[in-house]
Amino acid sequence: MSTLNKAISPKPSMIELLGRNLMNSEKWWRLFIWLMMVGIAIIMVLPFVWLVSSSLKLEQRVFQFPPEWIPNPIQLVNYYEALTLKPFHIYLKNTMTIAILNQIAILLSASFCAYGFARLEFPGRDFWFSVVLATMMIPFFAILVPQFVIFTRLGWTDSFLPLTVPYFFGGGAFNIFLFRQFFRTLPKELSDAARIDGCNEFAIYWRVLLPLTAPALITVAIFTFLFSWNDFIGPLLYLNSPEKLTVAIGLVAFRGAMRTRWNLLMAASTAMTLPVIFLFFILQRYFIRGVVMTGLKA
Numbered sequence: 001m002s003t004l005n006k007a008i009s010p011k012p013s014m015i016e017l018l019g020r021n022l023m024n025s026e027k028w029w030r031l032f033i034w035l036m037m038v039g040i041a042i043i044m045v046l047p048f049v050w051l052v053s054s055s056l057k058l059e060q061r062v063f064q065f066p067p068e069w070i071p072n073p074i075q076l077v078n079y080y081e082a083l084t085l086k087p088f089h090i091y092l093k094n095t096m097t098i099a100i101l102n103q104i105a106i107l108l109s110a111s112f113c114a115y116g117f118a119r120l121e122f123p124g125r126d127f128w129f130s131v132v133l134a135t136m137m138i139p140f141f142a143i144l145v146p147q148f149v150i151f152t153r154l155g156w157t158d159s160f161l162p163l164t165v166p167y168f169f170g171g172g173a174f175n176i177f178l179f180r181q182f183f184r185t186l187p188k189e190l191s192d193a194a195r196i197d198g199c200n201e202f203a204i205y206w207r208v209l210l211p212l213t214a215p216a217l218i219t220v221a222i223f224t225f226l227f228s229w230n231d232f233i234g235p236l237l238y239l240n241s242p243e244k245l246t247v248a249i250g251l252v253a254f255r256g257a258m259r260t261r262w263n264l265l266m267a268a269s270t271a272m273t274l275p276v277i278f279l280f281f282i283l284q285r286y287f288i289r290g291v292v293m294t295g296l297k298a
Helices: 002-008 014-054 077-085 088-119 125-137 144-153 161-168 173-183 188-196 201-230 233-238 247-257 262-293
Strands: none
Touching (some): 077 088, 088 161, 088 173, 088 262, 144 161, 161 233, 173 201, 201 247, 201 262, 233 247
């Protein structure tokens, strides 16, 4: 009976065989992509894991080979010693002050400029937007000396003014581009309806369109916070007083004082890195959405 069933059962066609081969190859390709992504993720995470592990070790066990990934014993006291040897609470307060001021400056000025480029019709709009984008190609160090001369003659050295005031005037070409692309994804009918209700252009920008750009706002806020938190050149040039130093400068000063206490240096670096990591994980959904949606319309 089985021989008869085999004889009368139809043979799979070439299309069916090809479809099965494609499905199998697609499964293997997905498995390969998944394994590659896992491997890259492990390679990227390993330095941070080693940093956290070293921050909890005894000093003589930091560079032992093979590395001890799980400290034994765990030295939580390293964090207390590291954060009290230098006034990191002052560095943290200064950094947060600069970061908050830059957040306000960039979010307001960049979104306001982007609204004009995205929604208003004026002569030479595309030309001036091209000029704004062209400024992204100017190396930062090419304008570093002229900026330093200007701020020195203004008497702004050893203050937060050079690190905050310039961002109130435009907020940066990249941020303007990001907001402009997002504004162009919003339907123009919203602006027309607001004009019928009697709103002027500023009211349309502030009350109607800006609340809808939450993903772009969060994306720019993350970039701004990361830049302000990690900025080293700016505070190094303009800040001289010990009570005005930022986290980046404080870590360098700590490394100079604790050149052989690597476990304490790792503890201080971990403590200053964790806020940025937590911020990204909390807001990563909005960050990815903002980056994706800004490229939907040219």
